[in-house]
Amino acid sequence: MGQKLQSTDDVLREALEANGQRFTEQRAAVFRFLMSTDKHPTADEVFLAVRQDVSVISLATVYKSLETLVGCGLAVKLTYGDGSARYDGRTDPHHHARCLACSRIFDVAGTLPSDEIHELHDRAQDFHVTGYRLELTGYCSHCADSMTGKERIRA
Amino acid sequence: MGQKLQSTDDVLREALEANGQRFTEQRAAVFRFLMSTDKHPTADEVFLAVRQDVSVISLATVYKSLETLVGCGLAVKLTYGDGSARYDGRTDPHHHARCLACSRIFDVAGTLPSDEIHELHDRAQDFHVTGYRLELTGYCSHCADSMTGKERIRA
DNA sequence: GTATCTGCAAATTTTTTGCCAGTAG
């Protein structure tokens, strides 16, 4: 709770200033929550969690703050076409695994080996690659257990 | 153009029947259009294109048809959190590259080498992997050309 | 002091749904 060397708030303040934006309590609360969870919350979930932390914040501000964080490279927006976008506060390289049954998203450590990344750069001719995103699909252990095995056909 | 052995319609009919669904002219038109383009159209774009082909079809039906195709494994739904979902009729394994400037999506041939896929399976402990999706981000040649080089910072 | 940010409510955009008539099998 106290101030450490380079607290979460400091990281945010620095990133915001680098992008010519101001540090506000609302943005800090959103950022703190994102950093504190390995869930991948929707804007609405962030809103519900953060409103307990900060007395007042509106959903619109949460949307704006999240967009600001993404713009500063402090968060990543994930979409799956099933309802709402999700936000990930982890900025170190990692992958995601999404359960096709319960839609939860799990982190998977690691990155592709650099030679594979080079290979991809080469294959994407005429395209200047700056990043990539890898998502596994399948079934989490919980959902896999509660299945007979017959429904697990569609990838 | 004419009917070959195993026409596009036949493929569709077969897939639909396998999933206990009926073959209809609307679904066929949507499917034909999806197969005929390497763009990655939104539902609305499919609607606009298909309504010229088939005399009457409604946007709601396009949505329903696309969802049916996805359910039969004949199309893939892609979302990027910037507006609408996009649909891809190519079902052979390939990757996508998305331009951060113009939002267009390009196909990138190939798959990950199988040892890398095994590696991913292993790393995603307790998760039954059935598939994956790899997306490159960056700038297409057209957008890269029209940039000074300074704006190309954010990945 | 001033440009930027927040909150509110209204607007937009995208997608889904209910219901009746039409049609595939």
Added chain:
DNA sequence: CTACTGGCAAAAAATTTGCAGATAC
């Protein structure tokens, strides 16, 4: 025949926006 589909228009869900007052710097 009968259940599944399509069309329509209305609803729902998610996200964005305009503006006035508050706030960071």
